Structure formats: C-alpha cells, structure tokens
Amino acid sequence: xxxxxxxxxxxxxxxxxxxxxxxxxxLRVRFLVPKPAGPAEGLGEVIVGDxxxxxxxxxxxxxxxxxxxESEWAPADVLEPVLxxxxxxxxKAETVRIIRDKGRQKRVLAEAGLPLPAFxxxxxxxxxxxxxxxxxxxxxxxxxxxxxxxYGNFTARSPEALKTGxxxxxxxxxxxxxxxxPFVRELAVLxxxxxxxxxxxxxxxxxxxVDHRCYLVQAPAAIDPxxxxxxxxxxxxxxxxxxxxxxxxVELFELADGRILINELAPRPHNTGHYTIExxxxxxxxxxxxxxxxxxxxSPELREPVAVMVNILGRRSSDRIDLRGLPEALRIPGVAVxxxxxxQVRPGRKMGxxxxxxxxxxxxxxxxETAADLIARYL
Amino acid sequence: xxxxxxxxxxxxxxxxxxxxxxxxxxLRVRFLVPKPAGPAEGLGEVIVGDxxxxxxxxxxxxxxxxxxxESEWAPADVLEPVLxxxxxxxxKAETVRIIRDKGRQKRVLAEAGLPLPAFxxxxxxxxxxxxxxxxxxxxxxxxxxxxxxxYGNFTARSPEALKTGxxxxxxxxxxxxxxxxPFVRELAVLxxxxxxxxxxxxxxxxxxxVDHRCYLVQAPAAIDPxxxxxxxxxxxxxxxxxxxxxxxxVELFELADGRILINELAPRPHNTGHYTIExxxxxxxxxxxxxxxxxxxxSPELREPVAVMVNILGRRSSDRIDLRGLPEALRIPGVAVxxxxxxQVRPGRKMGxxxxxxxxxxxxxxxxETAADLIARYL
Numbered sequence: 037x038x039x040x041x042x043x044x045x046x047x048x049x050x051x052x053x054x055x056x057x058x059x060x061x062x063l064r065v066r067f068l069v070p071k072p073a074g075p076a077e078g079l080g081e082v083i084v085g086d087x088x089x090x091x092x093x094x095x096x097x098x099x100x101x102x103x104x105x106e107s108e109w110a111p112a113d114v115l116e117p118v119l120x121x122x123x124x125x126x127x128k129a130e131t132v133r134i135i136r137d138k139g140r141q142k143r144v145l146a147e148a149g150l151p152l153p154a155f156x157x158x159x160x161x162x163x164x165x166x167x168x169x170x171x172x173x174x175x176x177x178x179x180x181x182x183x184x185x186x187y188g189n190f191t192a193r194s195p196e197a198l199k200t201g202x203x204x205x206x207x208x209x210x211x212x213x214x215x216x217x218p219f220v221r222e223l224a225v226l227x228x229x230x231x232x233x234x235x236x237x238x239x240x241x242x243x244x245x246v247d248h249r250c251y252l253v254q255a256p257a258a259i260d261p262x263x264x265x266x267x268x269x270x271x272x273x274x275x276x277x278x279x280x281x282x283x284x285x286v287e288l289f290e291l292a293d294g295r296i297l298i299n300e301l302a303p304r305p306h307n308t309g310h311y312t313i314e315x316x317x318x319x320x321x322x323x324x325x326x327x328x329x330x331x332x333x334x335s336p337e338l339r340e341p342v343a344v345m346v347n348i349l350g351r352r353s354s355d356r357i358d359l360r361g362l363p364e365a366l367r368i369p370g371v372a373v374x375x376x377x378x379x380q381v382r383p384g385r386k387m388g389x390x391x392x393x394x395x396x397x398x399x400x401x402x403x404x405e406t407a408a409d410l411i412a413r414y415l
Numbered sequence: 416x417x418x419x420x421x422x423x424x425x426x427x428x429x430x431x432x433x434x435x436x437x438x439x440x441x442l443r444v445r446f447l448v449p450k451p452a453g454p455a456e457g458l459g460e461v462i463v464g465d466x467x468x469x470x471x472x473x474x475x476x477x478x479x480x481x482x483x484x485e486s487e488w489a490p491a492d493v494l495e496p497v498l499x500x501x502x503x504x505x506x507k508a509e510t511v512r513i514i515r516d517k518g519r520q521k522r523v524l525a526e527a528g529l530p531l532p533a534f535x536x537x538x539x540x541x542x543x544x545x546x547x548x549x550x551x552x553x554x555x556x557x558x559x560x561x562x563x564x565x566y567g568n569f570t571a572r573s574p575e576a577l578k579t580g581x582x583x584x585x586x587x588x589x590x591x592x593x594x595x596x597p598f599v600r601e602l603a604v605l606x607x608x609x610x611x612x613x614x615x616x617x618x619x620x621x622x623x624x625v626d627h628r629c630y631l632v633q634a635p636a637a638i639d640p641x642x643x644x645x646x647x648x649x650x651x652x653x654x655x656x657x658x659x660x661x662x663x664x665v666e667l668f669e670l671a672d673g674r675i676l677i678n679e680l681a682p683r684p685h686n687t688g689h690y691t692i693e694x695x696x697x698x699x700x701x702x703x704x705x706x707x708x709x710x711x712x713x714s715p716e717l718r719e720p721v722a723v724m725v726n727i728l729g730r731r732s733s734d735r736i737d738l739r740g741l742p743e744a745l746r747i748p749g750v751a752v753x754x755x756x757x758x759q760v761r762p763g764r765k766m767g768x769x770x771x772x773x774x775x776x777x778x779x780x781x782x783x784e785t786a787a788d789l790i791a792r793y794l
Binding site for chain 1: 418435440444460696708711719756
C-alpha cells in the first residue's frame with residue numbers, strides 16, 4: 037500500500053490539527069485554501085487556488101487517497117462531480133449540503149424523528165410572525181447559510197424585534213425561525229463513523245458559550261447517566277440521518293426535565309472535540325483521518341477522569357501577535373498549549389486553546405482557565 | 416514577544432518530533448540538513464546545504480531564536496564561532512564535543528567521580544593489550560567518534576580477538592578499550608535542563624536491545640526503588656558534568672548488586688524517550704524545546720502506570736514502503752503509531768515506533784509489540 041495522501045479543503049486550525057495527526061502516522065497531507073492561511077502554513081503541501089473552480093479542485097484531488105473538508109463551507113459539492121476515479125471524498129457532498137443549510141438540516145433531523153426545538157422555514161415576515169404566534173417569544177432567527185458563532189443569528193423577544201431582525205438578516209429565501217430552547221446546559225457529542233459502518237462515540241461534554249462563542253469544554257459533562265445515554269443515542273441517530281462519515285459533531289441542549297434537543301451538526305472535527313488530543317486515547321483528528329480512510333477506529337475513551345479545554349480568544353486587533361504569556365502559561369502543571377500559528381489577532385478570533393487533564397473537575401478547570409488567560413492577555 | 420523560531424541541525428525523526436512539539440505550541444521551525452531528508456520534509460522550512468560551511472550555518476541561524484542539534488554529529492562547533500548575536504545555541508558546542516568523543520566523554524564523567532566501566536584510551540595495540548590484562552575479557556573496543564548501534568564497536572573475548580578488532584577499527588588516535596559491564600539490565604534516564612538551571616528528570620526506563628539496537632523501552636523500569644533513585648542521581652550528575660542543556664539522555668547499566676554504571680550520553684532527545692509523547696504529561700520533545708528557549712519545563716510524570724515503546728525497524732531493502740500493516744495495527748487498542756515518513760526501507764532502519772499505555776506491564780508490552788510487528792512485517 038502506497039503512503040496515503042489526505043487532501044484537506046481548508047487550511048484553518050481544524051485542518052492543521054488533522055494534518056498533525058496524519059503526519060504523526062506517516063501519512064502525507066495536501067491542503068487547498070482560497071487564500072494563504074497561517075494555520076496550514078508549513079505543514080505538508082499547501083495549494084492556494086480558487087476552490088470554486090472545478091478544474092482547480094480536480095487537479096488538487098489527483099493523487100489524493102481521500103479528500104475531506106475542514107468546514108461545511110468547503111466546496112465538497114463542486115468537487116464531487118469531478119472527483120478522480122482513485123480518490124474518495126468523505127463526508128459526501130450531500131452530507132455537507134444538508135448540514136450547510138440550517139433549514140434542510142432541521143428537516144432531515146425532524147424527518148428522522150429526532151428531538152429538536154420547534155422550527156419553521158419562513159419565506160416572508162408574515163410567515164415568521166405566524167410562526168412566532170405558535171412558538172412564543174423569545175425565539176431565534178437564523179440565516180440558512182453562513183451563520184455561526186452568533187453571526188447571522190438574531191434573538192427576538194417581541195414582534196417588533198422580530199421585524200427588526202428580519203430586516204437585518206432575511207435573504208431571498210427568508211429565514212429559519214426557531215423556538216427558544218429553555219436549556220439548562222449545552223452539551224456536545226462527537227461521532228466518528230467510517231464508510232464501512234464502524235462507529236465510535238466520544239463522551240458527552242459540557243460546553244460553555246460566552247458571547248455565542250465556545251469558551252470552555254469539560255469532559256465528561258457532569259450530568260445524569262441517563263441524560264448522557266440519551267445524548268449519545270440522539271447524536272448517533274442524527275449522524276446516521278445525515279450520513280456523516282469521519283467526525284461529525286452534534287451540539288445539544290439539555291432541558292430541565294432531562295430531555296435532549298439537537299442544536300446543530302458540523303460535518304468535521306469540532307472545537308468541542310479539541311480536548312480529545314490529550315484527553316482521549318484517540319483524538320478526534322486521528323479518528324477523522326482513520327474514518328475517511330476507512331481504517332479501524334480508535335478508542336474514544338478518556339485517559340484520565342477529567343479533561344477541560346479552554347479557547348484562547350483574541351482580545352485586540354493587531355497584525356503582530358505577542359507570545360509573552362506562553363512561557364508563563366507553561367508554569368501551570370498538566371496543561372498542554374496549542375497555538376494555531378495565526379499571524380493576526382482580532383477580538384474573539386480563535387488563536388489557540390489549552391487542555392488540562394486530571395481528577396478533580398474544579399482543579400482541572402482552574403488550571404485550563406488560568407493558562408488560557410495568561411496567553412490571551414498579551415496576544 | 417515575537418514568535419520564536421527553532422533552528423534544528425538535522426532532519427531525521429528526532430528533528431521531526433521536536434518540530435511537531437514546537438508547531439503545536441505555535442512556534443516556527445527551520446531545519447538545516449546536508450541532504451534532502453524524509454522525516455523533516457513538509458514541516459516548517461527545510462534548508463538543504465553544506466552544514467560544515469560556516470557561511471551556510473550563519474545564514475541558517477540568522478533569525479532563529481535558538482539553534483539546537485538533532486544529533487551529536489551535527490556541526491554545533493562550526494556554528495558557535497559564527498553565531499548571530501540574537502541567536503542562542505543549546506546545547507553548547509562544548510557539550511556536543513565532549514559527548515561526541517567517547518574517550519573524552521568517559522574522562523569527563525570519571526573526573527566528576529561518576530561510576531563507569533573501567534576504560535582506557537589506547538593509542539596502540541600494545542596499550543590495548545596491557546589494558547586487557549588489567550580488565551580481563553570480554554571487553555569492548557570502541558571508536559571514539561561515529562560509533563553507534565553496534566557500528567564501530569567490537570567485543571573481544573581473547574587477545575587474538577582483540578588484535579583482530581584493533582586491525583578492523585583502530586584509527587589514528589587508536590581506540591577506547593572498555594571493561595565489560597556484567598549488567599543485568601540496561602536502563603536509561605532523560606534529563607531536561609534549561610540555561611537558567613531548571614531541571615526535570617524523567618522516570619528510569621528499561622531498554623531492551625536486540626542486535627545492538629533499541630528494540631523496546633518500558634517505563635517505568637521494574638526495578639528496586641533504591642536502584643531507580645541511584646540511576647536518577649547518576650544521570651543528573653552526568654548531565655551536569657557535561658553541561659547538558661535541553662534533553663540529555665543517559666544510558667546506564669544495572670549490575671547484579673544494584674550498582675549503576677554509565678554507558679553513554681546523548682545531548683538531545685533520544686529513542687529511549689519516545690514513550691514520553693503519550694506516556695508523560697510533557698514529552699521529551701516539548702521539554703527540549705522549552706529548555707532551549709529557557710522557558711519553564713513541564714512535568715515528566717507518567718500519565719498512566721505503564722508505557723511501552725517498541726521500534727518499527729525495517730526488515731528488507733526497498734525504495735518503496737508498504738503501509739499495509741498500518742490499518743491492521745490500528746485495531747490494537749490503546750496504541751499510538753508514529754511513522755517517520757522515510758521513503759526507503761533498509762534492514763534495521765528506524766522507520767517508526769508505537770507506544771502503548773495502560774496498567775498491566777505484560778498487557779501493555781504485548782499490545783505494543785503486536786502493533787509494531789504488524790507494521791514492520793510489510794514495510
């Protein structure tokens with residue numbers, strides 16, 4: 037067997053960490069990125085090109101054993117029709133299309149009988165106001181495409197606010213209107229699934245969002261075992277419903293009565309799974325690579341009782357980054373620092389993360405938060 | 416603080432794994448290699464050039480925060496006199512010179528009062544025969560420079576054999592003659608040490624050699640705690656005697672009565688420390704990077720009770736490698752596979768390694784050996 041070549045559409049931190057897992061196993065990596073990108077720079081072969089161009093995509097895919105995506109915005113659907121005979125594409129373009137369109141994603145999951153907040157795909161403001169009558173306030177307005185981390189989303193607490201939100205966000209096909217989920221906690225579950233049907237499910241984690249961004253992930257979530265079991269059941273069924281291959285991340289709401297609702301899916305390694313690098317026997321990145329190659333999957337079990345990941349988010353805007361805090365952070369015991377090699381810092385930008393492991397959740401969390409803060413304060 | 420740039424003299428697997436640790440922390444990496452080399456390829460900036468040329472070395476070092484060596488044969492001594500003002504070199508050329516010359520290494524360690532097998536630096540066969548009278552047989556003949564993994568060494572069991580060995584190996588400055596150490600086990604200890612004097616000592620490991628090559632490393636070694644303590648004491652003192660900065664590896668003999676003798680040192684990350692990537696909170700590679708930057712060092716403690724590393728050695732000669740065994744090996748639970756990206760396989764060549772972790776030494780060892788064998792049989 038020749039050395040497999042993993043093609044990655046996208047060159048951000050997810051592609052970077054996927055590449056690091058592949059390189060460790062002796063595999064080769066090739067990136068296609070629409071513009072020069074920091075995180076993939078210096079890892080494998082980085083091709084900068086117009087990734088909406090089928091010719092560019094086909095040339096990129098030639099010689100790749102498999103091509104995978106770093107994000108749901110990557111052009112899997114443009115590549116699929118021109119895919120070279122000896123190259124696989126995982127996840128399939130159809131999975132990416134379903135997940136990319138929030139309306140379609142919800143319909144597919146609802147048709148599979150999975151629990152979701154009530155939603156309506158509204159073409160007009162009138163339809164949205166009618167849906168709001170049924171759902172009550174507050175509710176969420178979401179663009180079907182391109183919304184993430186709070187962008188393209190709007191929380192409406194009244195019909196007036198709904199109108200304002202509609203005017204700000206609505207596109208030609210309208211907006212998704214979603215009932216507010218009265219959740220007590222946000223949870224997430226990663227599922228790795230291979231073309232031949234092997235599947236492993238990672239522990240249920242607690243994710244703490246601040247300003248619509250992932251701030252902290254704790255594995256495992258400190259929840260009732262029955263709730264965790266239900267979260268895993270729902271996550272697994274959701275991934276099967278969209279035909280996810282590789283890692284698929286499932287973000288969930290836990291309600292006060294223990295019920296689980298699906299928030300949304302991502303067809304790729306995910307920020308809520310970074311803790312797996314140190315936390316688990318097999319990281320999400322390694323299992324993503326193994327799954328898209330249709331190789332046996334590795335154990336998703338935790339290596340220590342608790343792992344906590346905290347994102348290092350930019351706090352200022354600068355074209356130079358300052359790593360003064362890094363050596364300080366390294367004084368904190370049992371913490372692994374990951375920085376993504378980004379050359380510019382922007383407020384809220386994901387610059388890196390730290391993961392701490394251990395036994396006592398409070399202690400582990402404190403170490404991770406302290407280390408992340410020491411780095412972020414100077415970046 | 417700008418993003419540090421780590422310059423590495425050498426582009427084999429040790430440089431590769433050092434680079435992977437540095438990249439994960441967001442640092443930049445630059446290699447200087449005398450000829451295009453597989454393992455460093457595709458990681459950071461790889462410069463191919465005549466590394467005995469001071470101009471080449473100086474240009475390479477310009478812009479590096481620190482330059483370090485991947486092996487004791489790297490030209491630290493050529494670089495040091497032309498080192499740019501803003502670049503550090505760790506370890507110092509003097510440390511590399513001491514370790515590179517087996518006679519000098521032994522003299523420095525002996526002068527520091529450290530326990531060694533009896534040795535004599537012999538300029539002539541007559542001197543060697545006289546030393547043999549004192550030491551008894553068997554004994555070892557070793558070239559001062561360039562001997563490793565059994566190359567440049569000769570075991571003599573009689574005066575006749577000594578003569579044969581002398582004729583085969585002796586160079587203009589003769590040979591090192593060393594009494595046979597009647598060891599019951601070979602052990603190794605890694606010491607990480609920073610310019611400002613911080614120091615961490617890794618667990619004492621058992622190393623099993625087959626055909627003069629490292630076959631397996633088990634951490635921790637199953638030895639008497641007092642012997643382990645003595646091994647750590649000797650290792651630490653040896654590293655201080657040679658002024659080691661960064662990782663210094665100390666290979667040791669354990670005698671039947673529990674005494675410890677020093678076998679030899681390496682001024683760099685070492686094959687006996689690969690287990691630290693999965694086995695310890697901080698890998699030898701990360702601590703090497705942290706030490707040469709004079710940053711705080713990380714915990715060398717084991718994350719699980721036992722880690723076993725088994726080398727994947729080539730078994731045939733070919734300019735193509737066959738990875739058929741890799742997916743098979745990945746079926747073994749709790750095993751991490753590292754392949755170094757070498758494009759040619761040769762009998763005995765280090766192509767990669769696997770590390771298994773767990774609780775029961777027999778089980779951990781069996782898993783590591785099985786996985787390594789599955790890969791090596793096809794390579």
